Amino acid sequence: xxxxxxxxxxxxxxxxxxxxxxxxxxxxxxxxxxxxxxxxxxxxxxxxxxxxxxxxxxxxxxxxxxxxxxxxxxxxxxxxxxxxxxxxxxxxxxxxxxxxxxxxxxxxxxxxxxxxxxxxxxxxxxxxxxxxxxxxxxxxxxxxxxxxxxxxxxxxxxxxxxxxxxxxxxxxxxxxxxxxxxxxxxxxxxxxxxxxxxxxxxxxxxxxxxxxxxxxxxxxxxxxxxxxxxxxxxxxxxxxxxxxxxxxxxxxxxxxxxxxxxxxxxxxxxxxxxxxxxxxxxxxxxxxxxxxxxxxxxxxxxxxxxxxxxxxxxxxxxxxxxxxxxxxxxxxxxxxxxxxxxxxxxxxxxxxxxxxxxxxxxxx
Numbered sequence: 001x002x003x004x005x006x007x008x009x010x011x012x013x014x015x016x017x018x019x020x021x022x023x024x025x026x027x028x029x030x031x032x033x034x035x036x037x038x039x040x041x042x043x044x045x046x047x048x049x050x051x052x053x054x055x056x057x058x059x060x061x062x063x064x065x066x067x068x069x070x071x072x073x074x075x076x077x078x079x080x081x082x083x084x085x086x087x088x089x090x091x092x093x094x095x096x097x098x099x100x101x102x103x104x105x106x107x108x109x110x111x112x113x114x115x116x117x118x119x120x121x122x123x124x125x126x127x128x129x130x131x132x133x134x135x136x137x138x139x140x141x142x143x144x145x146x147x148x149x150x151x152x153x154x155x156x157x158x159x160x161x162x163x164x165x166x167x168x169x170x171x172x173x174x175x176x177x178x179x180x181x182x183x184x185x186x187x188x189x190x191x192x193x194x195x196x197x198x199x200x201x202x203x204x205x206x207x208x209x210x211x212x213x214x215x216x217x218x219x220x221x222x223x224x225x226x227x228x229x230x231x232x233x234x235x236x237x238x239x240x241x242x243x244x245x246x247x248x249x250x251x252x253x254x255x256x257x258x259x260x261x262x263x264x265x266x267x268x269x270x271x272x273x274x275x276x277x278x279x280x281x282x283x284x285x286x287x288x289x290x291x292x293x294x295x296x297x298x299x300x301x302x303x304x305x306x307x308x309x310x311x312x313x314x315x316x317x318x319x320x321x322x323x324x325x326x327x328x329x330x331x332x333x334x335x336x337x338x339x340x341x342x343x344x345x346x347x348x349x350x351x352x353x354x355x356x357x358x359x360x361x362x363x364x
Contacts, residue, residue: 008200008201009196009201011189011190011193011204011205013193013194014193014194015193015280017192017276017279018188018191019033020033021188022313022314023083023184023213024177024180025083025090025177026041026091026094026173026177027042027043027093027094027176027180027309028086028090028093028180028313029180029309030082030083030313031184031310031314031316031317032055032082032317033055033318033321034055034321034324035054035320036054036317037317038053038313038314039051039052039086039089040309040310041089042305042306042309043093048312049093050312052316053085058074059074068273069262069265069269071265071268072264072267072269073265076264079213084111088102091106119257121160122157122160123253124253125160126153127153127252127253127256131249134152139152141245141249142233143234143237143251144234146231146232146233147229149233149252150229151225154224154225154228158218161217161221165298166297169298175300178299178300179302179303180302180306180309181207181300182299182301183202183302183306183307183309183310184310185205185208185212186205186207186307186310187202187307187311187314188209189202189206189209190202190205191318197315199304199311202310203302203304207295207299207300208292208299210271211276212292212298212299214291214298215295216268216271216272218290218291218294219267219271220263222267223266227266228256231252231259233248233251233252233255236251236255237251271288271291275288
């Protein structure tokens, strides 16, 4: 062991679970905390551009948005919204020339097309192929044999997901995003272990994380197989007077789209709320093993320069929360009582969500 290694702190100490999540973007990383979110991007000239914004959540003032399952839908919508904003920032900085940089309109169009393609590739296409498979082997339709139909449909969706991850992973730009993904995970690991956010410390951690959005998506697909199998497609088709295969398939597809919020909410409770807070539980480790292994396809070992970007995105989050908590402590000492809700305002009329019940974001 070298003298340098001997001086580094141990990385296997006690874990302090955090709500902080984030995601990799083009040549950068976004981090989200209780009160704000920040994005840091490595610009073409080698500098790091970092900016932070107040986090505004509807759950701060609406108790029903913090109900189990519902809070998962809210967290997912907010995460997707922040993802678009962070991607817009990174896309505007990543290119060396104005022609290579994307405008906000171009980012919005890209996101919209991505959503349409995701529905087509992961919902419509598996349903169509399932009809073909069931027809060839005489298995019936989504109405006559809904359970078998849903199982085949779900397995095809998982296969499509793995195939998609494998295919985009061959692209050089995506491989770089995957490396930033690994930097994000490593940095959060170090923070959860209360260690200095320095490259030589952070690099000693694994690129896998239990709250990763990749694991969350796999859990969504597993939960979807069960939920969709319980949909009474036959009864719905009969009530609507639909008997042809195409009509029944459209009913099944529509039901899947309508039930996506429920599926996402259930997956959130399992992956983020339960597993994310019991990472040392042996059963949890076994239960989440498939999702953790899938992350080996979506993360890569980052460079020290990428770690620096992750730290630049993390530091504003930590600093803001320390300021808010210091203010709360001072207020408590003065008033002599515990506050029920912590609300901070940097922008008029915009309040971050309560620290007492912050929604946790999947680490994407």
